[in-house]
Amino acid sequence: MKENQRLYTNEELESLINSNQFPLLNNRHIDELDSPSTQKALFEKIENTSLELSDYPKFKNITSEDIIKLRLFLHLGQENSKLDNWHLKLLRYIEINLPKLKKNEKKHGRSNKSSILIFQQIKALFVEYYLTHNDLIYLNTAIKITDLKWATPLSETPYPIKELNSIKNRQIEYILKDLVNG
Amino acid sequence: MDKKIIVFCPNPFSLYTTSLCELLIRKGYHIECIVVRKFTLNRFKNEFARDGKRLIKKIWKKLFLREQSYSNDSNSIVAFRKKNKLLVKNINEFKGHGTKIVKCNSLNDPNVEHLLKTYDEKLIVFTGGGIIRKNILDQAGDGIINCHMGILPKYKGMDLPEWCILENETEELGITLHFMDKGIDTGDILKKIKIPLGEHTSIKDLRVSFEPIMVSSMVSIVEDCMNGKAIRTKQSTKDKRQYFIVHEKLYQVAEKKLKKMKTKTDTHTA
Secondary structure (H helix, E strand, C coil), X not given: CCCCCCCCCHHHHHHHHCCCCCHHHCHHHHHHCCCHHHHHXXXXXXXXXXXXXXXXXXXXXXXXXXXXXXXXXXXXXXXXXXXXXXXXXXXXXXXXXXXXXXXXXXXXXXXXXXXXXXXXXXXXXXHHHHHHHCCHHHHXXXXXXXXXXXXXXXXXXXXHHHHHHHHHHHHHHHHHHHHHHC | CCXXXXXXXXXXXXXXXXHHHHHHHHCCCCEEEEEEECCCHHHHHHXXXXXXXXXXXXXXXXXXXXXXXXXXXXXXXXXXXXXXXXXXXXXXXXXXXXXXXXXXXXXXXXXXXXXXXXXXXEEEXXXXXXXXXXXXXXXXXCCEEEEECCCXXXXXXXXHHHHHHHCCCHHHCEEEEEECCCCXXXXXXXXXXXXXXXXXXXXXXXXXXXXXXXXXHHHXXXXXXXXXXXXXXXXXXXXXXXXXXXXXXXXXXXXXHHHHHHHHHHHHHC
């Protein structure tokens, strides 16, 4: 078995899927995903009780489902060099391209809605990475994503993403207060 | 054959550049050429995209206020210059010492590459001006020396004093003199100098205290390189981590942490 393909029990996955932390995995919200094929693919993966992640591709080919998988791995305490590489390369891409991220997203042909989904998931990943690893460089980039107005959920963005955005913003504020007092 | 010293410079009024060059000339070295970046709208746009509002403050301080932007801090480069009687305020004054001044839009321009090709043996001293690309690195002769404001290999990237404070690693505050290569702060290390936190209660004052140390260390390392006494140590390529510009919210956290550290030390001493 490959190092990141532990078989998770049905109870473990069920608990995660129903968790508020992963709104896009919750069956109730599955119709809010981008496309029927993405929904099918994600649903199938979960049913097989294994999680697969490819090697880090070009940023334009990354999907919000990839980021959800990274968050799941983080939540499950999985660590390996492939995941480390994903985290570092994601961080580097966003930091180096920060001034032209919006332009890049348009160039990559992603819709505004998809960009919001993916960047909100990345922000969530980075906050969670900080919470599990105490690595401030990830919190730093998460705060920068919060400043991106075009990546902020709109009124028509599905509720789970708006809720995720709100939860993560509140977590950032608590962390910042904690850092000063700590 | 004489090795030529070439200096890369971000602007004609850089106190770091003028102090360094004046000290080297006093020690009997000849500065063959100073390559300085021009001010263009394009440069402003690119740097603004990277630095945001910080750039406006930086321009105001470095180009307009210059020495007046420093307080009476005895640790500042202004105090250092006064102590060492350094008088040159504009790189163009070095023309009188036979130094060529070459202007460019970018330090990676073809005219800079062509200039470097005309010298067989050279040592390039980097005092600012942006990222150096392969075409220039390939023509660098002995290499391009940089003074990095962090202890390598751990603290690569930007805003390292702030990151040391945020990570509660103030014993890792310092500078590293190293050769530049195609990576970010990954070149061979020449010397590391730790700088104690001291009495500073603001990040601005802490950063100001680095500058005189950077000048004197750079002079010393250039001498070592010219005399063949410099020892290069390769960095490990394992750690790919890099620090980026600190967000204003974390900068404020770092400032508060620094003040708290000072208050704690004062209470302990009392």
